[in-house]
Amino acid sequence: xxxxxxxxxxxxxxxxxxxxxxxxxxxxxxxxxxxxxxxxxxxxxxxxxxxxxxxxxxxxxxxxxxxxxxxxxxxxxxxxxxxxxxxxxxxxxxxxxxxxxxxxxxxxxxxxxxxxxxxxxxxxxxxxxxxxxxxxxxxxxxxxxxxxxxxxxxxxxxxxxxxxxxxxxxxxxxxxxxxxxxxxxxxxxxxxxxxxxxxxxxxxxxxxxxxxxxxxxxxxxxxxxxxxxxxxxxxxxxxxxxxxxxxxxxxxxxxxxxxxxxxxxxxxxxxxxxxxxxxxxxxxxxxxxxxxxxxx
Amino acid sequence: xxxxxxxxxxxxxxxxxxxxxxxxxxxxxxxxxxxxxxxxxxxxxxxxxxxxxxxxxxxxxxxxxxxxxxxxxxxxxxxxxxxxxxxxxxxxxxxxxxxxxxxxxxxxxxxxxxxxxxxxxxxxxxxxxxxxxxxxxxxxxxxxxxxxxxxxxxxxxxxxxxxxxxxxxxxxxxxxxxxxxxxxxxxxxxxxxxxxxxxxxxxxxxxxxxxxxxxxxxxxxxxxxxxxxxxxxxxxxxxxxxxxxxxxxxxxxxxxxxxxxxxxxxxxxxxxxxxxxxxxxxxxxxxxxxxxxxxxxxxxxxxxxxxxxxxxxxxxxxxxxxxxxxxxxxxxxxxxxxxxxxxxxxxxxxxxxxxxxxxxxxxxxxxxxxxxxxxxxxxxxxxxxxxxxxxxxxxxxxxxxxxxxxxxxxxxxxxxxxxxxxxxxxxxxxxxxxxxxxxxxxxxxxxxxxxxxxxxxxxx
Numbered sequence: 119x120x121x122x123x124x125x126x127x128x129x130x131x132x133x134x135x136x137x138x139x140x141x142x143x144x145x146x147x148x149x150x151x152x153x154x155x156x157x158x159x160x161x162x163x164x165x166x167x168x169x170x171x172x173x174x175x176x177x178x179x180x181x182x183x184x185x186x187x188x189x190x191x192x193x194x195x196x197x198x199x200x201x202x203x204x205x206x207x208x209x210x211x212x213x214x215x216x217x218x219x220x221x222x223x224x225x226x227x228x229x230x231x232x233x234x235x236x237x238x239x240x241x242x243x244x245x246x247x248x249x250x251x252x253x254x255x256x257x258x259x260x261x262x263x264x265x266x267x268x269x270x271x272x273x274x275x276x277x278x279x280x281x282x283x284x285x286x287x288x289x290x291x292x293x294x295x296x297x298x299x300x301x302x303x304x305x306x307x308x309x310x311x312x313x314x315x316x317x318x319x320x321x322x323x324x325x326x327x328x329x330x331x332x333x334x335x336x337x338x339x340x341x342x343x344x345x346x347x348x349x350x351x352x353x354x355x356x357x358x359x360x361x362x363x364x365x366x367x368x369x370x371x372x373x374x375x376x377x378x379x380x381x382x383x384x385x386x387x388x389x390x391x392x393x394x395x396x397x398x399x400x401x402x403x404x405x406x407x408x409x410x411x412x413x414x
Numbered sequence: 415x416x417x418x419x420x421x422x423x424x425x426x427x428x429x430x431x432x433x434x435x436x437x438x439x440x441x442x443x444x445x446x447x448x449x450x451x452x453x454x455x456x457x458x459x460x461x462x463x464x465x466x467x468x469x470x471x472x473x474x475x476x477x478x479x480x481x482x483x484x485x486x487x488x489x490x491x492x493x494x495x496x497x498x499x500x501x502x503x504x505x506x507x508x509x510x511x512x513x514x515x516x517x518x519x520x521x522x523x524x525x526x527x528x529x530x531x532x533x534x535x536x537x538x539x540x541x542x543x544x545x546x547x548x549x550x551x552x553x554x555x556x557x558x559x560x561x562x563x564x565x566x567x568x569x570x571x572x573x574x575x576x577x578x579x580x581x582x583x584x585x586x587x588x589x590x591x592x593x594x595x596x597x598x599x600x601x602x603x604x605x606x607x608x609x610x611x612x613x614x615x616x617x618x619x620x621x622x623x624x625x626x627x628x629x630x631x632x633x634x635x636x637x638x639x640x641x642x643x644x645x646x647x648x649x650x651x652x653x654x655x656x657x658x659x660x661x662x663x664x665x666x667x668x669x670x671x672x673x674x675x676x677x678x679x680x681x682x683x684x685x686x687x688x689x690x691x692x693x694x695x696x697x698x699x700x701x702x703x704x705x706x707x708x709x710x711x712x713x714x715x716x717x718x719x720x721x722x723x724x725x726x727x728x729x730x731x732x733x734x735x736x737x738x739x740x741x742x743x744x745x746x747x748x749x750x751x752x753x754x755x756x757x758x759x760x761x762x763x764x765x766x767x768x769x770x771x772x773x774x775x776x777x778x779x780x781x782x783x784x785x786x787x788x789x790x791x792x793x794x795x796x797x798x799x800x801x802x803x804x805x806x807x808x809x810x811x812x813x814x815x816x817x818x819x820x821x822x823x824x825x826x827x828x829x830x831x832x833x834x835x836x837x838x839x840x841x842x843x844x845x846x847x848x849x850x851x852x853x854x855x856x857x858x859x860x861x862x863x864x865x866x867x868x869x870x871x872x873x874x
Contacts (some may be wrong), residue, residue, distance in 0.1 A: 253507015405594035
């Protein structure tokens with residue numbers, strides 16, 4: 119009985135002393151952390167994808183609070199959460215909403231098996247980076263999609279896949295959060311983050327080939343030949359041609375689609391527009407083929 | 415004939431020789447209709463064009479000057495008119511800037527000595543080391559073994575290193591290629607004068623010529639000529655027979671085999687252990703540049719392949735499309751083929767026969783589909799064959815894995831930058847794993863990281 123009592127007293131005394139030491143230490147060596155960092159961290163999605171440019175959501179929360187203290191959270195944007203989450207974060211921090219327009223990854227190559235014939239067979243390691251280091255790849259285009267899926271491996275959101283029929287990467291707009299992982303993974307720099315556009319409507323040049331027109335035409339039927347027709351046609355000055363390749367500035371483009379109509383190689387693509395009265399796809403493609411045959 | 419042959423100390427493999435064109439006496443290749451000169455034929459900055467569209471050029475006219483210190487000028491190998499300055503597919507597989515010349519006739523610059531007379535160093539007292547190096551630099555001579563490092567830089571070692579000997583790389587350990595062997599058989603005297611010039615330029619008196627024992631005729635011939643030429647002189651030159659082992663032609667392996675010294679990990683180079691290594695083709699090019707005032711615009715190239723009608727050796731003007739050479743050997747064999755600029759081990763696969771012969775093109779190899787096709791990779795069985803084969807003492811299975819998972823810090827710690835990309839690991843792997851493919855990716859990335867780190871610390 120006595121032993122039990124002694125043990126309880128001794129342990130109780132040790133516990134008391136330890137508690138006092140811990141209490142003193144926690145007061146003396148306390149590190150102040152802004153409680154808002156935890157609160158903001160709770161609002162963020164917790165995907166830790168790195169799409170915001172920080173190592174994870176905790177880093178982003180820290181940067182947001184620091185930015186709020188400095189009076190500016192512009193340029194900080196959570197691509198996963200989008201405007202909704204950023205709005206809530208801004209409310210919490212008492213700041214104006216500072217998010218840009220939602221973006222989406224766009225694969226700027228349309229060199230499908232049909233458009234871009236194979237001229238060789240690659241038998242090495244099937245990654246885009248390895249194939250890119252070996253040369254132009256299986257087709258004659260040294261700029262286009264290699265189709266080995268380095269972007270697919272990089273995507274944490276299952277939002278980009280290689281279409282087995284075309285052999286080209288395709289983005290799932292619903293799933294894409296514009297974190298930019300695929301942009302970094304692509305050794306050819308084909309993928310670009312572009313404004314999602316109203317109702318997902320976008321017009322862009324689906325080619326990055328910088329060879330002269332005659333050369334790129336030989337390699338791929340739908341390559342941009344840098345003819346400059348679109349540049350002349352555009353009423354808003356959104357299009358520039360440089361290095362034999364055209365580029366549409368998403369900030370200036372008003373989606374009038376005039377460029378799409380004049381492009382001789384159909385390198386300019388418009389997506390998510392409602393179909394005009396007769397379907398545009400079906401009558402267009404045979405017509406192009408006929409024109410091609412006539413040329414040949 | 416028995417030799418007391420040496421070799422390097424670690425790793426190495428022995429691929430089938432397939433030296434099909436050993437006995438094919440070198441032919442002078444026909445002039446092309448149009449010659450293509452890529453501006454980047456060497457390691458370093460691309461050359462800068464000094465001609466314009468429509469300019470008339472002769473054989474030996476400079477058409478592009480060195481772009482920076484580590485660079486080399488390019489000379490026209492044909493006479494004619496500059497057709498355009500455009501892009502053309504080169505051995506990298508990509509379109510790169512190039513000068514394209516339409517060939518008309520065959521008119522040479524008057525400064526070039528076209529006679530066959532053998533010029534000796536003794537007859538030219540004006541040849542100081544500086545003068546030799548300058549002439550080599552002006553002539554645009556680069557390493558002829560494939561990598562294409564400007565030769566004049568190799569001859570001017572950094573002040574921290576002191577050259578003790580010149581080693582001539584006549585190993586030709588790559589299967590199929592015979593261009594160096596034919597050159598030795600046909601131009602032995604010139605090569606020895608070239609070696610003497612290299613020794614004078616590097617201010618050394620010792621020279622070695624490393625030749626593998628599968629070329630007994632060359633060993634015999636050069637030993638005899640060396641004895642005749644150097645026995646009474648102040649130079650000590652020795653022909654070193656080497657056991658057949660790939661990659662003995664690698665600089666570091668050759669230094670190890672010939673003088674038993676090991677070159678430390680990069681950025682150390684052979685001259686840090688006292689050796690300047692030059693390809694036998696380079697020695698010949700140095701002779702022609704210094705003694706004949708002939709810039710580098712033609713070279714010995716082997717065109718070979720088991721299914722090719724007549725594998726041959728050519729003295730070919732640079733800028734000649736490979737198609738012309740293949741046609742001269744009976745045309746591209748039927749069926750699927752793999753076209754390589756270089757040999758089967760280190761050659762670069764090409765997707766176009768329009769690629770021109772450049773300064774570093776020692777061979778055009780055509781492999782049949784059966785020989786070239788890779789087998790399906792199997793899981794690694796940890797047999798460590800790749801470790802025994804690696805001539806740099808690395809662990810290829812590990813480097814390949816950490817490159818695959820993109821662990822760049824670890825890759826750097828494991829010395830991935832020491833890899834010479836010889837492909838011995840992949841050749842020997844019983845599971846047919848793409849080891850080198852992965853390692854090459856890792857090496858390129860790690861080198862990029864090291865470079866940007868150096869640039870960043872320089873900024874600070």
